Amino acid sequence: MFFEGAEKKAEIQTDLKQISLLNDLPDSFWKTLVSCCKAQVLSTISNPQCKAFLLSESSLFVWDDRLLILTCGETQLVNSIEYFIQQVGTKKIKQLTYQRKNEYFAHAQPSCFGDDMKQLSPYIKGCAYRFGELDGHHNYLFHYENDFTALPDDKTYEFLAYQISETASELLTSSNISAEKIREFLSIDSLLPDYVIDDFVFKPYGYSLNAIKEDRYLTIHVTPQAGSSYISFESNIDLIVVAPLFIDILKPLSFDILSFNEHEFSQKTLPFKEANYVSKSLVEKTLPNGYHVNFANFILPQLQFTQPTQLSVEGENHAL
Amino acid sequence: MFFEGAEKKAEIQTDLKQISLLNDLPDSFWKTLVSCCKAQVLSTISNPQCKAFLLSESSLFVWDDRLLILTCGETQLVNSIEYFIQQVGTKKIKQLTYQRKNEYFAHAQPSCFGDDMKQLSPYIKGCAYRFGELDGHHNYLFHYENDFTALPDDKTYEFLAYQISETASELLTSSNISAEKIREFLSIDSLLPDYVIDDFVFKPYGYSLNAIKEDRYLTIHVTPQAGSSYISFESNIDLIVVAPLFIDILKPLSFDILSFNEHEFSQKTLPFKEANYVSKSLVEKTLPNGYHVNFANFILPQLQFTQPTQLSVEGENHAL
Numbered sequence: 102m103f104f105e106g107a108e109k110k111a112e113i114q115t116d117l118k119q120i121s122l123l124n125d126l127p128d129s130f131w132k133t134l135v136s137c138c139k140a141q142v143l144s145t146i147s148n149p150q151c152k153a154f155l156l157s158e159s160s161l162f163v164w165d166d167r168l169l170i171l172t173c174g175e176t177q178l179v180n181s182i183e184y185f186i187q188q189v190g191t192k193k194i195k196q197l198t199y200q201r202k203n204e205y206f207a208h209a210q211p212s213c214f215g216d217d218m219k220q221l222s223p224y225i226k227g228c229a230y231r232f233g234e235l236d237g238h239h240n241y242l243f244h245y246e247n248d249f250t251a252l253p254d255d256k257t258y259e260f261l262a263y264q265i266s267e268t269a270s271e272l273l274t275s276s277n278i279s280a281e282k283i284r285e286f287l288s289i290d291s292l293l294p295d296y297v298i299d300d301f302v303f304k305p306y307g308y309s310l311n312a313i314k315e316d317r318y319l320t321i322h323v324t325p326q327a328g329s330s331y332i333s334f335e336s337n338i339d340l341i342v343v344a345p346l347f348i349d350i351l352k353p354l355s356f357d358i359l360s361f362n363e364h365e366f367s368q369k370t371l372p373f374k375e376a377n378y379v380s381k382s383l384v385e386k387t388l389p390n391g392y393h394v395n396f397a398n399f400i401l402p403q404l405q406f407t408q409p410t411q412l413s414v415e416g417e418n419h420a421l
Numbered sequence: 422m423f424f425e426g427a428e429k430k431a432e433i434q435t436d437l438k439q440i441s442l443l444n445d446l447p448d449s450f451w452k453t454l455v456s457c458c459k460a461q462v463l464s465t466i467s468n469p470q471c472k473a474f475l476l477s478e479s480s481l482f483v484w485d486d487r488l489l490i491l492t493c494g495e496t497q498l499v500n501s502i503e504y505f506i507q508q509v510g511t512k513k514i515k516q517l518t519y520q521r522k523n524e525y526f527a528h529a530q531p532s533c534f535g536d537d538m539k540q541l542s543p544y545i546k547g548c549a550y551r552f553g554e555l556d557g558h559h560n561y562l563f564h565y566e567n568d569f570t571a572l573p574d575d576k577t578y579e580f581l582a583y584q585i586s587e588t589a590s591e592l593l594t595s596s597n598i599s600a601e602k603i604r605e606f607l608s609i610d611s612l613l614p615d616y617v618i619d620d621f622v623f624k625p626y627g628y629s630l631n632a633i634k635e636d637r638y639l640t641i642h643v644t645p646q647a648g649s650s651y652i653s654f655e656s657n658i659d660l661i662v663v664a665p666l667f668i669d670i671l672k673p674l675s676f677d678i679l680s681f682n683e684h685e686f687s688q689k690t691l692p693f694k695e696a697n698y699v700s701k702s703l704v705e706k707t708l709p710n711g712y713h714v715n716f717a718n719f720i721l722p723q724l725q726f727t728q729p730t731q732l733s734v735e736g737e738n739h740a741l
Contacts (some may be wrong), residue, residue, distance in 0.1 A: 108459060205555045207527040218734055230729040235525045235585045235649050236558065236675060244732070261558045329555050355556060355701075367726075379722035381675075384729050396729070400720070402699035406687075409704050409716070411552040414538050414563070 104325030106331035155313040213229035214241040232396035251391035258340035264354035266321030287364040366395040425652035426644030429498035473631040499537040534561040552716035571711035580658035584674035593645030686715040
């Protein structure tokens, strides 16, 4: 069974003088917003600074003046963003970033990034970039181009692992594996001892986790099946520093790091080279909205031949 | 302007006791076959052993007992194959291989590999494989599973170059460049001094070449534009031996080698490692039809950051 793990992601920052996302919008608003892209809220955790919704397909985080939503599978996240803009109005929106990474099965998606930008264009004028080459891992990023400038300490990180080891894949696809066992495997409890954690194991497999502490968050989404394995980590804690631990656990043949406002990217990623990974792609730019974005794809050079994947001739198209 | 250079490819071997593809089928048959996938014949060259058609989107080669067709863009090659099967009948077909590499813009294709296999399944029972990982360059390959066994000296090669140097891209996209100039740049005339050559420069850019000598062939298809550059070489002469020359000319950041029945693949590809390329993917298998297939993707590790590609917000979806 194949599943499109690749996420679409949107981050919206709002004007706290005009609206408090936590106080002025009821849970029913977020449920409707999420339903616009055909996802559902599975559970919710919160603290005074942040509310985190675990979704049927990924996660939504809401702070007083910011929201972050990631959805995967065949969801049309852009519909949720359009709903937010229509309900809240662009005047209250200080910044909007809409991001899509390249999918495994682009042909199975209801829209492409260009379609999504066209859908947003009546509301938001912006600019768009592709980080990474067309023939490899890449991320499309669109943002509202206005007088907004990001604060230098507003840092976020993505660590995306592909082709995890057979051992990791087998464990994470084992039947009836518990959330506790997956957290233990990923060292979550020791890594985030004082975070409030909400997680869910999907059937037949798949795992999502939201963790929050004050205004800090980490979200993990696991598509563990061999052949199309993909595990995403997204956080405002420094994932470049934590990545070697996850690399050691998952032994991915390839991974991406995407960071916003991390100015020591080159220096911090040196340990990956020591672990024999090489950079297939290295891209950076300070965007017009002030965010300094770095994108890198690392791969582990192969020395041994492997067998091809045999496909079911009568199989799902998505596998192809 | 973006163009999908990635080819679909089919090779059909027929029973010479029952049909001679060169003698029994008129040119009008091939024109109709090619029109089934919305391509057109631009020109033709031939010798007693082989007829080569240069197409509006790639190439068709016909021998007495074999045909090879490659088409790119948004062509549906499978329609041409279905036409061939319907007209000639499966009893005269000894072997059929249908191949598709991963596209840049899979969402813009009218079908995916799975759809194509379903279309062929009423006629041909076969098996299918994916050579290469889903998150990187990969080739889908389907073949007729019967009592056919390939001859050991039936060797073919593909060399596929991606992200060619800025210099190469600029030259190949320069306005009014002649076919002669492109042949000179690619060293074709010195490499194949006694081949009959047929080539065409497309507007605004793009280049195709067919070269034949006795039963030998080489076909080259050039999608030169920066950002989505892709140059494919396909031949029954040994392209692994020739590749270092093309690598030196094109300086691609990434390339694939796919070979059928080349048993010294590892040894022959050693020069690529000496040129600082590393293997991202190495796959091999002897297929049920007797062909020993090797697939490798090589990349040049990056040491310097590059800028992202800025996209037109009102641009074509295909660019995204």
